[in-house]
Amino acid sequence: MSFLTVAFAALFYAATLLLVVGLARRIRLYWKTPAPLKIPTTPAPTTTGGVVLRMFREVVFFESLFKGAKWTWLFGWIFHMALFAVLFRHLRYFQEPVWGIVAWTSPLIKYLAFAMIIGLLGLLGRRIFVDRVRYISAPSDYLMLFLLLGIGVSGALTTFVAHTDVVAVKSFFRHLMTFNFATMPNLPSDPLMIVHLGLVALLMIVFPISKLLHVPGVFFSPTRNQVDNPREQRHIVEWARKLEQ
Amino acid sequence: MAKAEFEIPELKEYPEIPPIQPGSMAHSKPFVAKNPDFMEPLGYPAELVDNWQEKAIEHMGDLLGKYRSLQVFLDACVKCGACTDKCHYYLGTQDPKNMPVARQDLLRKVYRRYFTFAGKYFPKLVGATDLTQEVLEDWYSYFHQCSQCRRCSVFCPYGIDTAEISMAAREIMDRIGLGQKYCNEIIGKVFKVGNNLGLPEPALADTLEGLEEDVLDDTGVEVKYPLDQKGAEILLVTPSADFFAEPHVDGLIGYGKVFHEAGVSWTLSSKASEAANFGMFIGSYENMRRISLRIREAALELGVKRIIFGECGHAWRVAYSFLNTLAGPFDFLDPNYPVPQHILEFTWGEIQKGTLKLDKSANDHMVVTFHDSCNVARATRMGDEPGGQFTIPRNVIKAVCNNFVDMDPDTIHEKTFCCGGGGGLLTDDLMELRVKGAKPRMEALKNVIEEHGVTNMAAICAICKSQFTKVLPYYGMGMDMIVSVHQLVSEAIVLTGQDTGDDDEQEDSTEDAA
Ligand code: HEM
Ligand code: HEM
Ligand code: SF4
Ligand code: SF4
Numbered sequence: 001m002s003f004l005t006v007a008f009a010a011l012f013y014a015a016t017l018l019l020v021v022g023l024a025r026r027i028r029l030y031w032k033t034p035a036p037l038k039i040p041t042t043p044a045p046t047t048t049g050g051v052v053l054r055m056f057r058e059v060v061f062f063e064s065l066f067k068g069a070k071w072t073w074l075f076g077w078i079f080h081m082a083l084f085a086v087l088f089r090h091l092r093y094f095q096e097p098v099w100g101i102v103a104w105t106s107p108l109i110k111y112l113a114f115a116m117i118i119g120l121l122g123l124l125g126r127r128i129f130v131d132r133v134r135y136i137s138a139p140s141d142y143l144m145l146f147l148l149l150g151i152g153v154s155g156a157l158t159t160f161v162a163h164t165d166v167v168a169v170k171s172f173f174r175h176l177m178t179f180n181f182a183t184m185p186n187l188p189s190d191p192l193m194i195v196h197l198g199l200v201a202l203l204m205i206v207f208p209i210s211k212l213l214h215v216p217g218v219f220f221s222p223t224r225n226q227v228d229n230p231r232e233q234r235h236i237v238e239w240a241r242k243l244e245q
Numbered sequence: 246m247a248k249a250e251f252e253i254p255e256l257k258e259y260p261e262i263p264p265i266q267p268g269s270m271a272h273s274k275p276f277v278a279k280n281p282d283f284m285e286p287l288g289y290p291a292e293l294v295d296n297w298q299e300k301a302i303e304h305m306g307d308l309l310g311k312y313r314s315l316q317v318f319l320d321a322c323v324k325c326g327a328c329t330d331k332c333h334y335y336l337g338t339q340d341p342k343n344m345p346v347a348r349q350d351l352l353r354k355v356y357r358r359y360f361t362f363a364g365k366y367f368p369k370l371v372g373a374t375d376l377t378q379e380v381l382e383d384w385y386s387y388f389h390q391c392s393q394c395r396r397c398s399v400f401c402p403y404g405i406d407t408a409e410i411s412m413a414a415r416e417i418m419d420r421i422g423l424g425q426k427y428c429n430e431i432i433g434k435v436f437k438v439g440n441n442l443g444l445p446e447p448a449l450a451d452t453l454e455g456l457e458e459d460v461l462d463d464t465g466v467e468v469k470y471p472l473d474q475k476g477a478e479i480l481l482v483t484p485s486a487d488f489f490a491e492p493h494v495d496g497l498i499g500y501g502k503v504f505h506e507a508g509v510s511w512t513l514s515s516k517a518s519e520a521a522n523f524g525m526f527i528g529s530y531e532n533m534r535r536i537s538l539r540i541r542e543a544a545l546e547l548g549v550k551r552i553i554f555g556e557c558g559h560a561w562r563v564a565y566s567f568l569n570t571l572a573g574p575f576d577f578l579d580p581n582y583p584v585p586q587h588i589l590e591f592t593w594g595e596i597q598k599g600t601l602k603l604d605k606s607a608n609d610h611m612v613v614t615f616h617d618s619c620n621v622a623r624a625t626r627m628g629d630e631p632g633g634q635f636t637i638p639r640n641v642i643k644a645v646c647n648n649f650v651d652m653d654p655d656t657i658h659e660k661t662f663c664c665g666g667g668g669g670l671l672t673d674d675l676m677e678l679r680v681k682g683a684k685p686r687m688e689a690l691k692n693v694i695e696e697h698g699v700t701n702m703a704a705i706c707a708i709c710k711s712q713f714t715k716v717l718p719y720y721g722m723g724m725d726m727i728v729s730v731h732q733l734v735s736e737a738i739v740l741t742g743q744d745t746g747d748d749d750e751q752e753d754s755t756e757d758a759a
Binding site: 139 | 341566
């Protein structure tokens with residue numbers, strides 16, 4: 001095994017561990033932290049089913065963002081939907097056998113890499129050119145966009161310009177996933193793929209310690225996930241109940 | 246036009262998003278609660294404690310563990326900027342720290358520094374900073390430039406509610422001994438006397454007697470405004486401004502007439518002679534709870550079956566959303582009615598039942614528009630359907646008034662703009678902020694005046710009413726444009742046995758309406 005292969009194997013195990021443990025701890029924290037008062041932004045659904053629907057609209061259509069900022073919504077929504085599609089297509093690098101739907105949609109989805117990049121460039125443009133958004137941006141906000149752009153562009157170049165040995169890459173990851181080191185092939189020392197994978201590992205590492213926490217966060221937001229029924233049902237949490245004794 | 250030492254924003258036909266002007270409101274700070282009497286009764290140290298930095302971080306940790314909203318909101322923001330042009334204080338002052346996300350960042354940058362990995366090890370990268378004297382000053386200044394109106398939370402993809410952040414920040418400041426005079430003094434009065442204005446029981450009784458006489462003179466009908474009447478069916482809890490301020494008191498007269506015609510017995514309470522609950526503004530669960538418990542006690546002592554709240558925005562939030570949590574369960578009240586109810590729910594119910602005789606033409610000299618109060622619009626409901634908080638007040642107005650027009654759809658319902666004086670900022674030491682913060686609402690109002698000849702704006706919040714009365718003149722509009730919704734009801738109601746005929750006692754509406 002080449003040094004590169006060993007290094008990347010170690011890197012991906014570490015990144016996966018940090019991602020999973022980091023996220024799990026964060027989710028546990030959100031879960032455990034009580035919400036003492038009913039604070040849904042109204043008008044809000046009066047049933048749990050209604051809340052599920054509201055959340056669905058937020059996660060899939062970015063409903064509130066749509067109300068608030070049409071351009072950001074457009075670029076942001078394009079970026080996210082393309083991202084999810086691209087990730088879906090990536091299943092084929094990890095599955096054996098590959099699901100029919102993945103194989104079947106794959107030739108189409110690969111073009112969505114451009115949608116993802118355009119969305120990211122739009123968001124970057126807004127961050128640079130709108131004075132209000134520039135004011136609230138920290139270096140990390142730009143870097144996050146560059147990181148995703150780096151992943152997207154390196155991936156697209158591999159797909160459309162300088163092909164890599166996809167079979168070898170896949171085999172490497174299959175071996176990682178099954179902890180099978182004996183027959184592990186070398187990772188192709190193709191600079192684009194190295195960049196792609198390196199940046200992906202970085203993304204995984206920063207995920208639980210950055211604003212990417214918006215992913216679990218959106219589901220725990222009390223203004224969006226609470227049912228509007230304070231008069232019908234008494235809502236009280238443990239620490240508040242203690243005040244009553 | 247009223248005089249001012251600051252520039253009054255120019256009203257435009259089409260709202261525009263102004264460029265940022267850093268630091269333009271850094272000087273705006275409300276008076277600090279220097280008197281220990283304004284701090285200690287609320288459970289706070291009398292003055293800034295010596296180790297305030299350490300303590301502030303400790304209290305931040307405490308609140309992070311108690312409020313999921315705070316924890317999630319501080320983590321989740323992606324700086325997308327959708328909220329940046331949504332705050333009336335930003336639109337009116339152009340100070341970028343009045344953009345909701347920037348306001349949150351004042352707290353978030355300290356949170357990151359002390360509570361997150363990235364902020365501990367890479368502070369520059371993620372914009373984390375130590376809690377310095379300078380930061381504390383920014384906190385005091387800008388967390389008192391948020392009216393906790395929740396408009397930002399409507400547009401944020403994660404529902405991040407800057408009001409929650411402001412409340413937490415104010416609670417932290419109070420706990421280290423840096424309190425705001427206006428709010429804390431008022432809470433002290435509630436604990437001592439029973440209401441925000443410090444009106445003692447005899448003064449209240451006097452006022453109510455006066456109202457009874459006024460109504461008798463006007464209508465020839467004996468409408469009662471009872472106080473502390475044991476065994477009454479309904480306890481009415483209303484903001485104390487309703488007892489004497491204009492146009493609030495005309496609303497109170499209206500409630501009494503509605504109850505009278507509905508044939509229900511009701512009473513006010515001298516113990517719970519205040520619907521307002523400033524405990525919410527300072528983000529203090531404990532104080533909010535203590536204030537709320539008076540209402541429970543009053544209901545028990547008077548043996549009432551129902552509780553109804555008068556016209557007040559934040560009070561309705563505390564009542565509708567929090568009362569059951571803070572002072573419940575209310576299993577000793579009549580289970581056939583929601584606890585508590587809003588006076589508009591009651592009045593609308595009576596209108597639907599047909600118990601009220603209404604003469605709409607009594608309000609024909611007005612063209613009315615309606616200001617949705619932020620807390621009612623975005624933090625509560627009326628009736629059974631989501632959005633009842635928008636339809637019920639409008640239904641009632643339309644039932645008593647022939648001419649009704651809504652303002653620009655981007656400024657009503659859930660997108661309503663704050664009056665500029667909510668959230669514990671209704672104090673003279675924040676006049677510049679209040680005037681500038683009213684700009685978006687004033688703009689929308691001016692447009693309906695010009696396009697539709699609107700003469701009056703109805704409101705259902707004591708703070709909105711007081712704030713508008715004060716700021717309308719700065720924008721060249723008449724302070725008496727603002728009316729209570731139940732004032733309109735009161736005008737239109739024809740009491741059983743009322744001597745009709747002379748209608749000329751009606752007050753004139755504003756002249757400067759085009
Ligand atoms: C449940 C899944 C997700 C939801 C509902 C969601 C939602 C959103 C929304 C509404 C925004 C704000 C608008 C925008 O700037 O696009 C946003 C921003 C962002 N999201 Fe997501 N997201 C999700 C998953 C992800 C994932 C998996 C990633 C990255 C791996 C990601 C990366 C980003 C980034 C970097 C931004 C900031 C864009 C900027 O700088 O303007 N999101 N997300
Ligand atoms: C361990 C995780 C990943 C592996 C092994 C991987 C591998 C690959 C490979 C082998 C290609 C080239 C495909 C070809 O030539 O047909 C590719 C393309 C691409 N990758 Fe990744 N990738 C990973 C994660 C990601 C992530 C997290 C993103 C997005 C944030 C991403 C975005 C892209 C894009 C946009 C393309 C080009 C379009 C496409 O082929 O679908 N990749 N990736
Ligand atoms: S809650 Fe209202 S006042 Fe406060 S930041 Fe949001 S929009 Fe501005
Ligand atoms: S809208 Fe929400 S996520 Fe976007 S910048 Fe404002 S607070 Fe942050």
